[in-house]
Amino acid sequence: MPTLPTDLPNTAPPVSFETDILPLFRPMDIQCMRGRPTGVFLADYAYMSAKNEGGSFAHTNDVLAHLRGTGGVPRMPFGGPYWSDESIALFQSWIEGGCKP
Numbered sequence: 001m002p003t004l005p006t007d008l009p010n011t012a013p014p015v016s017f018e019t020d021i022l023p024l025f026r027p028m029d030i031q032c033m034r035g036r037p038t039g040v041f042l043a044d045y046a047y048m049s050a051k052n053e054g055g056s057f058a059h060t061n062d063v064l065a066h067l068r069g070t071g072g073v074p075r076m077p078f079g080g081p082y083w084s085d086e087s088i089a090l091f092q093s094w095i096e097g098g099c100k101p
């Protein structure tokens with residue numbers, strides 16, 4: 001029987017922090033947020049992939065909420081221009097893929 005494309009394993013590489021996510025941040029995003037009282041370290045993989053006690057990616061989910069500006073939080077980057085839907089979707093895929101380096 002011929003192999004249908006749908007039978008093939010999914011060989012797409014997972015979304016990577018270094019390759020796909022880090023380049024989306026501008027130097028001023030990293031700088032601005034690093035200086036916040038709460039300290040949001042957008043370029044720091046350990047920070048961005050940290051899990052809370054419940055096992056969810058707490059920091060990065062908060063970043064995602066701010067990229068969307070949903071749930072009553074101010075939308076980022078502060079003052080815009082905001083990320084495209086594609087970039088936000090890529091960021092979400094990175095989280096869903098387990099925040100790979």
Ligand code: HEM
Nearest residue numbers: 028029032033036038039040062063066067074076077078
């Ligand atoms: C992709 C870019 C950015 C992301 C993902 C991001 C993410 C975040 C997050 C998660 C918070 C909540 C934590 C906190 O209040 O400290 C926040 C707040 C804030 N960020 Fe950003 N940020 C970005 C760009 C920027 C830039 C470029 C600036 C400065 C020009 C900035 C200024 C602020 C300010 C002033 C707040 C507090 C807003 C408020 O509570 O009213 N952010 N951001």
